[in-house]
Amino acid sequence: MNFENIVVEQNENSAIITINRPTKLNALNKNTIAELHEAFKLLETDKSVKVIIITGSGEKAFVAGADISEFANFSVEEGTELARKGHEILFDFVQNLSTPVIAAVNGFALGGGLELAMAAHFRVASSNAKMGLPEVSLGVIPGYGGTQRLPQLVGKGKAMEMIMTAAMISAEEAKQYGLVNYVVEQEELLPLCEKLASKIIRNSSVAIGAAIKAVNANYTNCVNGYSVEIEQFGVSFETDDFKEGTTAFLEKRKPNF
Numbered sequence: 001m002n003f004e005n006i007v008v009e010q011n012e013n014s015a016i017i018t019i020n021r022p023t024k025l026n027a028l029n030k031n032t033i034a035e036l037h038e039a040f041k042l043l044e045t046d047k048s049v050k051v052i053i054i055t056g057s058g059e060k061a062f063v064a065g066a067d068i069s070e071f072a073n074f075s076v077e078e079g080t081e082l083a084r085k086g087h088e089i090l091f092d093f094v095q096n097l098s099t100p101v102i103a104a105v106n107g108f109a110l111g112g113g114l115e116l117a118m119a120a121h122f123r124v125a126s127s128n129a130k131m132g133l134p135e136v137s138l139g140v141i142p143g144y145g146g147t148q149r150l151p152q153l154v155g156k157g158k159a160m161e162m163i164m165t166a167a168m169i170s171a172e173e174a175k176q177y178g179l180v181n182y183v184v185e186q187e188e189l190l191p192l193c194e195k196l197a198s199k200i201i202r203n204s205s206v207a208i209g210a211a212i213k214a215v216n217a218n219y220t221n222c223v224n225g226y227s228v229e230i231e232q233f234g235v236s237f238e239t240d241d242f243k244e245g246t247t248a249f250l251e252k253r254k255p256n257f
Contacts, residue, residue: 001039005032007057008039013201014051014194015043025064026056028112037089044099050205051197052097054120055104056113059186062105062129063113068138083143086112091145094119096216098209100200104193105129106186110168115144118153121212123179124193125171126186131179132168152219153179204241204257 001008007018017039019026043049056062071082094101094116103120109131117123117131125131133146141147142163151159154177162169171183184192200208210232218225236242241257248255 003035006035006039013048014197015049016053018055018057019063020057022058025061027064027067029067029070033086033090037093040094040097044097049099050201052099052101053104053193054101056106059107061108063116064108065111065113086144091115091119098212100208102193102196104189106189110134112144115142115146118149119145122181124182125174125180126189127171127183128186129171130168131174133163134166137166204245206239206241207236210236
């Protein structure tokens with residue numbers, strides 16, 4: 001995969017996507033969003049890839065926000081379309097992938113960067129990470145899912161505070177609020193994500209995809225998450241992975257998914 005703004009490294013059963021715009025602190029512009037969509041789409045269709053890690057190049061930033069120069073003069077219609085298309089091709093797209101996505105948050109994750117990290121299925125941060133949604137300081141609101149995903153992760157009150165003050169929080173604060181799962185030193189960030197990926201890889205990708213669908217359903221308007229869980233639980237019974245998993249358990253051996 002050859003891209004201008006991202007680098008994709010594929011190992012045996014995992015892949016790392018690195019946003020590579022170091023002179024812009026990896027800010028998201030239209031081309032980068034399009035390339036990320038293409039990379040996630042290709043990796044999702046590759047059944048050998050069981051986990052995707054998303055990170056930023058360098059030690060300063062995961063993604064320091066959106067590229068403001070691209071939309072500073074947009075009209076209402078253009079702004080609406082910018083948010084709608086971003087949701088469709090990247091942020092909602094990542095959240096609903098059946099392949100698990102881990103965000104390795106190194107340095108600043110601000111605005112669209114934090115929104116991208118929150119679209120991943122969970123997050124690990126380096127100790128120097130700083131996170132926030134500074135959009136109201138620019139006279140706009142988070143437009144890539146920030147007003148929805150942040151309250152789901154940290155609670156309504158804390159999300160309101162973060163959005164209204166436009167303030168950044170530290171990695172340790174993010175862990176305290178449930179925004180990230182782990183905080184490690186920068187050099188340990190990718191190794192820990194790869195260790196977590198190796199634990200995921202040992203399990204059934206089919207079952208994991210069903211679990212992602214069921215968990216996400218609880219956060220979808222007018223969808224009963226319990227009903228989706230029941231449906232996906234039942235569907236699991238006709239999969240080869242269920243047959244292999246239960247047979248291996250009864251035969252007291254490790255499953256071969």
